[in-house]
Amino acid sequence: MKRNQTVILTLFLTLISLFDGYAQKKKNNAPVFAEVVYEGKDKIYETNPLKEGEFYNPLLQGCYPDPAITRKGDDYFMVVSSFVMFPGVPIFHSKDLVNWTQIGHVLDRNSQLKVQDAGISMGIYAPDIKYNPYNDTFYMITTQFAGGFGNIVVKTKDPFQGWSDPIKMKFDGIDPGLFFDEDGKAYVVHNDAPNEGEERYNGHRVIKIWEYDLENDQVVAGTDKIIVDGGVDPSKNPIWIEAPHLYKKNGAYYLMCAEGGTGDNHSEVIFKSDSPTGPFIPAPSNPILTQRYFGDERSYKVDWAGHADLVLGPDDKYYGVFLGVRPNEKNRVNTGRETFILPVDWSGEWPVFENGLIPMGPKLKMPEGVTEVKYGKDGFFPNGNFVYTEKFDSKDLDYRWIGLRGPREDFISFVKGGLQINPFATNIKEVKPTSTLFYRQQHQNFSFTTKLTYQPQSDKDLAGITCVQSEAFNYVFGVTKVGNDHVLVLQRTEGKGMGRNRQINSQILASTKVDLSKPLTLQVKANGDEYEFGYAVAGGEIQNLGGKVSGDILSTNVAGGFTGNMLGLYATTSNDAIVK
Structure with missing residues (x-):
């Protein structure tokens, strides 16, 4: 009996050893990326060097849209949309509104962020951050x-130390914002559809307000009220009144949208x-911010400006952060919506x-x-033209590197x-978590090596580089095996x-052994x-493969959606870029 047990144990250990060897072989077959060098070299920064007392706008280059900002003492905290990027909701800290460090992400756990089966422009929209001094x-x-x-809230005593799990809000609509009044009361404002049967035209939206119960972290049932119907001038059928923020100054309440x-x-x-619940009267000078009146021939074009939030600056002057875009020479938006x-x-x-x-x-x-501008020093975000080198020699991966859906x-x-x-075993075209590490495109002229x-x-x-505007619009540049x-x-x-009728067409543009x-x-x-x-073998000169190709599919103009182009280190065991 003992002999049989010994034989069985030996066989079992042999099988484990073989399995471990196979697993290790498979793991050793995984691609290793030694380093990445991103270099941005836009002409606008070459021709507009900073002088003493100046800083660059946008604050955050690349796909960092829908900014919201708050202040506690001398500390400023800012968040932006992240859609299905994982972790979600990048959070930034500053003492002066000029120099910013990314201190992490608000939604950095699976329990907070469930975007594993969502298209690239779904997920997290328009976060609002507010400090309640009470x-x-x-x-x-x-x-x-x-x-x-749907709509969620998370909270923390210290943004440097992480955030709670989400609390699901009991209201529909999008773009919620919080307001804490001087009497200790709290409110939520948000975009919503008009009351049933009252929609007058396509794009007709309303702004609602609710009382917010701070003890239970929930809106108070029955307190909802429409405070803006349509927009500034309802007779002109204004579209998409959204992204509301409520402020109080000199005893009056201001609603910015x-x-x-x-x-x-x-x-x-x-x-x-005169009241947080209205009635609200529009300013006679509206809009207070836009770039829509200007032609395409500007030497430096910023467009689509809006979705703003206000904060009192270190000089006791107000500042507004907002999204904008910088189209390329063909008026296409590849860097996405940026924070200005x-x-x-x-x-x-x-x-x-x-x-x-x-x-x-x-x-x-x-x-x-x-x-002082501290771009790229001591952990501060770079700006203008810069070179960023990532050697992957520290397990503390820079916050700029993100995944998709997981x-x-x-x-x-x-x-x-x-x-x-x-x-x-997931292709970049699938609406699933992908094994791809992404860095945002931050310049119109750049290299990523x-x-x-x-x-x-x-x-x-297959493993290599991918440029992704979405699961349906992308380039893949990688190594595979043919015979x-x-x-x-x-x-x-x-x-x-x-939607369901979308067809995804892929084409091999070039290949080489x-x-x-x-x-x-x-x-x-x-x-x-x-x-x-391009590529280089054994440290040689980089050779082009495929000539010059259009960035059209990497723009929101062609691909749609809300993100910017993302540059990825990609690996898959479900490659379909197959050379016949």
């Missing part, structure tokens, strides 16, 4: 179009009342964005008392030689149609709307 608590309220959440839709007609408008700032003149009855109704420039004067930690490992991506060590085993294996050869392939994917006995250098670069993909 209970010394920070709140972030947002709409999560995924996971059955975006109007016109997030596009060419985008603007910011303001209303006033302008001073706000509120010396009179109504606030007005200073120079917010004339063409915007790339620089601003720093707030009084601010003496945690980065599910597919990355830090190994000798760099960052290993353990591939999912990495070194890859990899040995694909079949034509289903006994290793082949570098460039694939373009473009969707046709919408490569030697993978040494690390392979891969690069994507752009000059405005023209993108180029």
Whole structure:
């Protein structure tokens, strides 16, 4: 009996050893990215160097839209939309409104963010952050179009230390914002559809207000009231009144909203009342911020300005953060909606964005008392033209690196030689978590270069670079196996149609055999709307593959949606970029 047990135990241990060896072999076959170098080199920064007392606008380059801001003492905290990026809701900290550090993400756990089966422009919309001095608590309220959440709120005593799990709000609509009054009462304002049967035209929306119960973190049933119906001038059928924020100054209540839709007609408008529940009267000077009146021939074009939030600055002057876009030479938006700032003149009855109704420039004067720009130093976000090098030699991955629909930690490992991506059996075109580590495109002219060590085993294996505007609009530039050869392939994917009727068409633009006995250098670069993909073998000169290709599918103009182009380190075992 003992002999039989010994034989069985030996056989069992042998099987475990074989399985471990197989698993290790598979893991060793995962691609390793040695480093990434991102370089931004836009002409606007070359021709407009900073002088003493100046800083660059936008504050945050690339896809950082829908900013909201709050202040506690000398500390400013700002959040932006993140859609299905994981972790979600980047949060930034500043002491002066000029120099910003990213301190993390508000929604960084699976229990907070359930976007695993949502399209790229779903998920988290328009977060609002507010500090309540009456209970010394920070709140972030947002709409999560995924996971059955809807409108949610999370809170914390310390934004540096993480946030609570979400509390689902009992109201519909989007773009909720919180307001804490001087008497300790709290309110939620948000965009919603008109009452049933009262919709007058396509794009007709309303702003509602609710009382908010701070003890139970929930709106008070039956307190909802429409405080804006349609917009500033209902007789003109204004569209998409949204992104409301409520403020109090000199005993009066001000309601600021975006109007016109997030596009060419985008603007910011303001209303006033003696009560938080209205009636609200629009300012005679509306809009107080827009770039819609100007042509396409501006030397520096900022457009789609709106979706703003106000805060009192370090110089006791008001400032407004808002989204805008910087189209390329073909008027296409590849960098997405970015975060801008302008001073706000509120010396009179109504606030007005200073120079917010004339063409915007790339620089601003720093707030009084601010003496230094710290771009790229001591953890502060870079701005203007810069080079960012990531060697992947620390397990504290920079917050700028994100996943799609799931945690980065599910597919990355830090190994000798760099960052290993353990591939999912998921293609970049699927609405699922992908094994892709992304960095936002932040310039119109840029290069993104990495070194890859990899040995694909079949034509289903692929690793390399991807440029993604969405699951239906992207480029893939990676190494796979064809027969006994290793082949570098460039694939373009473009969707046709919408919703369930959408067809996704992919085309192999170019391919070439490569030697993978040494690390392979891969690069994507752009000059405005023209993108180029290149490679180098064994440290040689970078060679172009596929010529110059259009960035059209990497723009919101063609792809739709709300994100900007994202540059990814990609691996999959479900490759479909197959060379015949």
